[in-house]
Amino acid sequence: MKRLTHFLGMGANMVAAGMLAAIFATFLIQIAARYLLTQFGVQLELGWTIELNLTLWLWLVLFTCAFVLHERDHVKFDLIYSHGSMRRKRVFAVLSALSIIVALIAAMPDTWDYVSFYKIKKSPTMRIRLNYVFSIYLVFAGVIALRYGWRLIDVVRGRDLTRDDRDILAD
């Protein structure tokens, strides 16, 4: 089980890296096409580069938060938390996880409606149905709620919380 999640984690990390690399490459195509090819009289239709990049950027942020980032990677205001006793930290971690779970699950039905409503609309140049584009948010909200549910159980069962101290070099 541990090895499976490890490999899945590595795979997710590679997908995230791939999305970022694709953003970079698409930008280079856009720049090359606009500034170099036009000099030789070649005109390419390039509206799709911007749209593709914005889609990838949305997916990169939400996908990476859902599947790649650990608790220690995030920016936090941990001044009060880090000065507490282990017992207080545990209580804080439980309350924190609970608040995220409650908020995301409470918002889920409305959010589901919002995203599925976009099945009637397609993106301007690539003609992808926008409910597909935006569906990553549902994945994000669902997975984050699940992960914090898992974390809640883990903390109650005595997770070593020092493992979640912020890894500053991951900034």
Add this chain to the structure above:
Amino acid sequence: MSFAFAICLAVLFGVAALGTPIGYSMLVASIAYLAASGADLSLAAEQLIQNIYTGYILLAVPLFIVAANIMNAGAISDRLLEFCIALVGRFRGGMGYVNIAVSLIFAGMSGSAVADAAGPGKMIIGMMTKGGRYSRGFAAGITAASATIGPIVPPSIPMVMYALISDQSIGYLFLAGVVPGLLMALVLAVMNYVLAKRGELVREEPVPLRELPRLTLRAIPVLFMPVILLGGIYGGATTPTEAAAIAALYALVLAMVFYRQLSLHGLGQVFSESARQAATVGIVIGSALIFNYIVAAERIPDALAGFLAGINLGPVGFMVLVNILLLLLGTLLDGGTIILVVLPLFIPAARALGIDLIHFGVVAVVNTMIGLVTPPYGMLIFVINAVTGIAIKDIIRGVLPFLAALLMALVVLAAFPDLILFLPRLLGYQG
């Protein structure tokens, strides 16, 4: 302020104080606000999705992160260090100047203070403390202080964030950061000079002057980066976001082709690391924008502007007040959160008082960068502690004189808008 908004703030501070990631705290608080005001709960998702999906200039953020990581992985910083030692190492307290010079030039390539402190900063601290020539506190202090120059000199991720919330031109903001960056370097150098005189700090073995042309030649590609970047934007050739992609490509070519220090495998790691950092920043930006939507819907900035007008606070009083507030917040919060969440509150008031928004933005960004080295919660202090193991209290003692110097620079920049606006005006800024 409505009841729902009071709940929103209470939830935000409460949940964030539990140690919840800032991005998620803002998301939770926004959903609590929507529930309390009886609105559709999907508004939070809608704002987050639409702001990221339509935020073209935000795409500069991941690209600048890639550029900075390539430079650190590709040993580009090493060449820079060699060059700076040859240039200013010969003076008393020489490594202090080297430190400042490296930060200034590195700043022209990366948009992040943390990248500066963790990359070249770490190397310099190692060289300075070897054989006990400089105290660990001094070495760490000047490295932390000089790393704050990074996001002031373009390119700059914090400036992109400010452009986003204030609707100002990134191009002019970048230009406006050049003189303040040089001024910060100058005040730090003066402080280093003063300390060197008093403490008899050592000089470096002078590098023969005839070596200088060769070392300069080797470093020229690095020195050329800001020229390409700014030239591209102001020459009208590229948009700032495209310029960010060119910066990353340039760093890539330098590291892989010119210096041959970055393998394909290393490049993969750079992208993987950059993706994680970009998402960490991205979720904070996305959630902060939901929060800003709520703040705007509640008309808080207008109310604040009205209140400030009511107490007859002039532009000077306003700048003093805002700067003190930002410095206080900077001791507790991280710079990105302050720029995205706190600054929008003051923008209408600044506009109403006739304060130039480019001037205001640059001063505010300098201020939040100073916040990165103010104890107790100074991100750069933690970074240096993490990469070198120097005790936090030593770093704080070392950074204090330089912090004083930076504060003086801040006061000068706030008092004399022309220092900041001179360059943008030269290139057509009407303000």
